[in-house]
Amino acid sequence: MQKSKGFLGKNWLVVLLVIVVVFALAGCGDKSETEVSKKESVETTSNDENTKNEESKKDDYPNKTIRFVVPSSAGGGFDTTTRQIQPYFEKALGAQFAVENHSGGGTAIGTKLVTEGDGDGYTIMITGTPHLQFSYLTTDVGYKLEDLVPIGSATFDPGVIRVQDDAPWKDLNELIEYAKTQPKGKLKASVSFRTSNNFLALKQLEKATGVEFTIVPYGGGSEARTALLSGEVDLTHAGAFNSLNIEQGTRVIGVQHSSNDWPDVTDNAKTFNEQLGTNIPNNSSTYGIFVKAEVKEKHPERYQKIVDAYKKALEDTAFIDVMTKAGEIDKIRYIAPDEYGKMNKDLETELNEVKHLFNE
Amino acid sequence: MDNIVSGFLLLFTFKSLLFLVLGVVVGFVVGALPGFSSSNGVAVMLPLTLGMELHTALIFMAAIYAAAQFAGAIPAILINAPGTMGAAATALDGYPMGQRGEGGLAIGIARMASACGGVIGAIIVLLVITPMSALALKFGSVEMFLVAIFGLTLITTVIGDSVRKGLISAGMGLLIAAMSADPFYGQGRFTMGFINLYDKVPFVPILIGIFAITEMYFLSKKTNLIDKVMIKLDNNTLRDLIEGIKETLKYPKVIFRSAIIGTVIGAIPGTGTAISNFISYGIAKRSSNRKEMFGTGIPEGVIASEACDSSVASGTMIPALTLGIPGSATTAIMLAALYLHGVRPGPQVMVNQAAEAYAVLLAILFASILVLPLGTLLASPLIALTRISTSILVPIVLLLCAVGAFAVANSMFDVMLMFIFGIIGIIMRINGYPVVPFVLALILGPIAEANFIRAYMLSQGEWTYFFTTQISWILWAIIFFGLFSNPIKIAFRKMRQQGN
Structure with missing residues (x-):
């Protein structure tokens, strides 16, 4: 017994250190602060009730x-x-x-x-x-x-369509014309999620032009853009600013907004409706x-x-x-x-x- | 070369070196706590780095990253509670060593292997960062699917004595992995009404539960962590350091192979240390001439896992710096730091911020070297943990685990999940079901599924799509060889014997 006590004493510092570190880290995660604020908020609300009339005059x-x-x-x-x-x-x-x-x-x-x-x-x-x-x-x-x-x-962040720099299509119109000559689903497009404005945008584009893409959700914007960069897909629909990290190697061929107010970051591309004569809603x-x-x-x-x-x-x-x-x-x-x-x-x-x- | 020199100049200033050392210490602490990982550590530090210069911030974060990769091994070895996802593979041989009273040696080996892996990985990346980024881009959906399948075939190496129980365990892992939004429609599956289960099953709380919580149950029945017979354990730090170095250097082949595996897999966005460590471990076991010793506490097992996970850190820098694509959660936060310093991540970083980029790689290299002295200094007091009576150790570890599981996503749900899987782990262990196949399946399942669905859509129903690239051919060959080389070899040997 005596022995084990001495044992613990020797390692007491270590245990203490570990505990201190844990609490320091927990503190960094803002937990302790939240606890404090919660307590305070209880106090404030009860105070509020007492001084309700004053509150509207002077709320600090x-x-x-x-x-x-x-x-x-x-x-x-x-x-x-x-x-x-x-x-x-x-x-x-x-x-x-x-x-x-x-x-x-x-x-x-x-x-x-x-x-x-x-x-x-x-x-x-x-x-x-x-x-x-x-x-x-x-x-x-x-x-x-x-x-x-x-x-x-x-x-x-307005929606745009990007293709690889050396893709054969100068603009969205050429891409759509090309897609019309190909079997359905020949052109592959990447989007972040199926539940995203990008997926919706491509569906609207399909409906307005009658072409059909193979639309693949990649589980994230970064992954969807990488797929275009690596050539796994032919086009991607993404936010103009969100997709700036693949600016090198890809270019914008169409902006899905009533006017292109962001020529610098969109390769001065024309809007969807300007190019296609369609009436596709804005996307952002x-x-x-x-x-x-x-x-x-x-x-x-x-x-x-x-x-x-x-x-x-x-x-x-x-x-x-x-x-x-x-x-x-x-x-x-x-x-x-x-x-x-x-x-x-x-x-x-x-x-x-x-x-x-x-x-x- | 000019860039490497200017990277050197950025790193070798008093301030940079100070933050390098500080980063190693911080990384050590977050890595050594179960549940906390380099990504938590870097995330917590992110606001602090806003006031620093860009290169100081990046060097600080890189040092945290490199040190945490090693430190995760310490709780894995001492108490079977992997401090990081990658360290789960380290526990397989590290913990048995620790139980034999060789915890100090095992940590010494892990430390040296980490240092070697980190240095080799960083040198590879420094030399070939540009061609490697092209390789990283070649890993599309098909290739990722095949990597995941290859990882799943490695279940055969960790399946344990009963194949039936091992397969049931793996099958259960796959089923639980399917408890996430399906990758195509984004519809929740088996969420039981918990939106916390919608995105994906939170891995880290499950890992902590199934390794650490389970272990604490069994520990609580003993009075001491180390078997009584072996209690004569003298804590000689210097000897552990030297023995660790000596023991590690006996296996240069394992070190180099693991470091290369780590660098390459790290470079593929979306993989991570958990997969790479198990792949490295599995390959080391397969190619070893004492396969049956793996899992009983041998140095190769620790080296294969640890040399690999340190080089992963360098590998993940490749897509991050050259393409602006995060290779891991930690690099994602480093990219955010670039943003917050007014630099847009992307290919232009290697041109405009080349000096900073190379300083980051050099920081990983030197942080890996620093792990040897600093890691010794910081880890040796922790070895004393193994001598604390379990009645004190167990509650402390349980508390640490709960805090760690909570910290991942600030969520009590995750803490509950941790305890549930702790209980599942106890039931599995009592009934002799191995947990490693379960963990591998859990991690690899979602990657395999999502990439298969993508590849299948891209193939438009044409099965040849899965064989179109050279890399896919190589991967198919590796999978085929891995699965069938042994039975074929045995068959040939038997035929020859019969012939004679």
């Missing part, structure tokens, strides 16, 4: 760390955009953010966390469209568009900032504070400088909450109309 929001939910893993598109905006958004709102990555279920896990969480304005999230709409239209996730309200959009994806709908209903002044701060952050000259340096400034597009909300509703209606295309 934000007075604690704000939880910022990213519904994808670190290093992904949502995460990168969040971290680009974060310092300026924090400055404008006057609060610290604790960024939490909650990936899984498409984007549903992170979104559910926000829609089922507190609507006190201390939780903000980033997500995208049509990712958001697809998540509740295709799977039973337990939330709908109305459960969130937008703070504003962050980025706007956006990233945007959202909060639970309850925030706007119960704390309109807090909601307004977030909206104003976010707008201010995107107008911050330091932010604009950084984005210009990265060549990504054209991707940033602020759409005010009312208009962005309407866009999202319209997109939902549109996706509902073409739902059958996804089940063919």
Whole structure:
């Protein structure tokens, strides 16, 4: 017994070290902070009830760390955009953010966390469209568009078609004319997922022109673009900015928007409808900032504070400088909450109309 | 060559070297904790690197990456709880060594093998990064499917004594792997209403559960980790270091082969250390003249796994730096760091940021070398863990595992999953079902399925599509040879004997 005690004593430091490291790491993952905020939030709500009359006059929001939910893993598109905006958004709102990555279920896990969480304005999230709409239209996730309200959009990425640099087609029109002379499905196209605006876009193109592609979902945008680079497929439909990493070796032959406002990053290609004389709807994806709908209903002044701060952050000259340096400034597009909300509703209606295309 | 020199100049500044050492230490800690991996570590550090210069940030991350690859072996060897996905293969021979009281030696071997693998991998990549990127692009859906199938055939090498039980275990792994959105329609399958199961089954919590939690159950029945008879264990760090080096260098063929396998598989986007380590382990076992000793705690087993997973880190840099395609979760975050520093990942990186790119590769090389002294310094106190009474060790490890499983995706669901699979592991082990076929099938199943479906769509129903490229021919030949060379050899020998 005596011996084993001495034994433990000798290794006590090691055990202690291990425990300290664990807690340090857990702290890095923002867990401990969240715990603290939760406690605080309980206190604040009870305080709120006591001083409800005063609250509308003098609300010191934000007075604690704000939880910022990213519904994808670190290093992904949502995460990168969040971290680009974060310092300026924090400055404008006057609060610290604790960024939490909650990936899984498409984007549903992170979104559910926000829609089922507190609507006190201390939780903000980033997500995208049509990712958001697809998540509740295709799977039973337990939330709908109305459960969130937008703070504003962050980025706007128009859909384009890319082919390899040495592909025989000068533009989309030539590609379609060629496809018409070939057996159905001869031309192969890659898209990120079947539930993506890219898949929908190619289906719309097929319907408008009567050609048929073999459309292969690759389980991710990066994989879909690699497939074009390696020559496994003949074309890919992707976001103009999202696909800039394969700029070398591939070129844009058509932009799916009413006008090409991004000639520099799209090889000055013409729009789908200009080339084909068709009437294919616009196609794009956006990233945007959202909060639970309850925030706007119960704390309109807090909601307004977030909206104003976010707008201010995107107008911050330091932010604009950084984005210009990265060549990504054209991707940033602020759409005010009312208009962005309407866009999202319209997109939902549109996706509902073409739902059958996804089940063919 | 100029680029390598300018890479050197970036790396050999006080600040860069400081962060190199710091990165190795951080990488060591995250690698040694079950559930935490280099990708967690790098992700946590990402916001901190924003204030650094680009090359410092990348060197820091590369050092974390390289060191974590080694450190994952330590808990695998000491307590059968792989610290990283790749270290699952290390546990096969490392843990039996640890139980014999040779944990220090096993870690010494893992350390030396990691250092060698890391150095060889980094040198290969430094010399041939451009041609290798062309090779990486040649791995399309068909080739990826074949790599996964080859990996599945390696189940034969880890199947254990009962073929029936081994196959049932593998079959169960494949079934559970199918509990993810189907790769074509994106419809959830067997999610039982949990959206957490929609994307794909979370591997890491399952691995922790089936290895570590299961092991803790069996450990809790013993009073000491190491068998009583062997308790005479003197903790001589320096001797372990030297013995580890000596023992490792006895197997140069295994080191080189494993390092090359790691570099090549690492270069293929979407594979990762788990596959490469098992492939390396399987090949080492097959070509060894003491096959039956594998799994009982022999140095080759540890070397085959560890030399491989360190070179994977270099391999994954190839598509990341030359094409902007992440080869692993960790490189994905490194690419995000490029973005955040105003550099768009893609082929132009090798032109505009060539010095930084080469500095990253050199950082991996030097971090791998640093693993020898720093790894010795940091790992030797941990060896004492094996002497702690299990009544203290088991609860600590359980806590660590729970924290690790949670940290992967900030999800309590994953912690529950870990415990469920811990119980499944206990039931399997009591009934004599080997878990490694289960794990291999679980990891390879989704890769095989998704790539088969893609290849099948691209083939438009033409089966010859699976035989169109040279690489596919080579892979088919390897699969065929791997499956049938032994029975054919035996048949010939028997025929000859009968003839005589």
